[in-house]
Amino acid sequence: MSLGGWEPFWLGTPSRRLYAALHGVPGAPATGVVLVPPLLHELPRSRRFITEVASELAALGLPTLRFDFHGTGDSAGTGEDLDLSSMHRDLEAAVTALRQRTSIKRLALVAWRGGALAVRGWLERGGDADLVVLWEPIIDGAAWLRELVESDARERALRPPPRAGVARSTDPADGQLMGFPAPSRLRVELGETRIDQGLGRAVPVWAVVRKDPEALPTGIARTLSLPASAPSFSVGAAMDAAFFLTPQVREVVGKLGLAVREEAWA
DSSP: OOBTTBEEEEESOGGGOEEEEEEOOSSOOSEEEEEEOOOTTHHHHHHHHHHHHHHHHHHTTOOEEEEOOTTSTTSSSOGGGOOHHHHHHHHHHHHHHHHHHSOOSEEEEEEETTHHHHHHHHHHTTOOOSEEEEESOOOBHHHHHHHHHHHHHHHHHHSOOOBTTBOOOOOGGGOEETTEEOOHHHHHHHHTOBOTTOOSSSOOEEEEEESSOOOOOTTEEEEEEEOTTSOOOOTTSOOOSOOSOOHHHHHHHHHHHHHHHHSOOO
16 A cells, blocks of 8 residues: 555564555666664654655655564554664564565665664674764764653653653653663663764764764764754754755755765765
8 A cells, every 4th residue: 555655565474564655766776775764752853854854765766664673662562672683683584575575786875873882783783884874973882871861850850740640651661762661671772882983884874963963983984964943853953843844954955865966976
């Protein structure tokens, strides 16, 4: 079944189903894209945005697959199942599905925020991609985790106390961060992962960042600049009421798509 130019389907086994959607293109394109989502509270905020990015890339002739990690979004499982190791398996399943459903010869990954940390481990385990694009990536997992813990504490302090019939927790012992399960294994793995020295494999890496980016991994071959008005993922920023593809950001996506489709990757 196709919905608005894209086809939803399930990946994996019945006991471990992953939600995926393919934004297909006619013909036999040489290059395809897998979109690696952000983590925790940043995923639901960006779902519409990432769907629109996928449609833009497909309109440029790039078949694009998006998916939800196990235990997140519309995939099976619970947040307690989520860790970087499970994300590596899910990313491999998504890449395999795109290759099987299309005739692509080159694969690009576009990873948002914390998704970059999962890509690093996937590459180290033998994952095969021809290009990685990091969209405002989390560079230091431990530093990001501290930001989340601090922001979560502020959010909990604003909550009214629990009352009868209202499920509301102000105790961080519930294992959540920003309202989403963050099991101890995931926290340990995030705390041990950083990509400031690159992704550990000889693969071209591009970055999509703001005009004044924080430190980026070494070896970035190309940088595309986001406008200052682009919606922000930062935990310190206001929760944008409309996290969607603005005309200014659509222009950036167009430049990215054309470069992925047409240019030599280096």
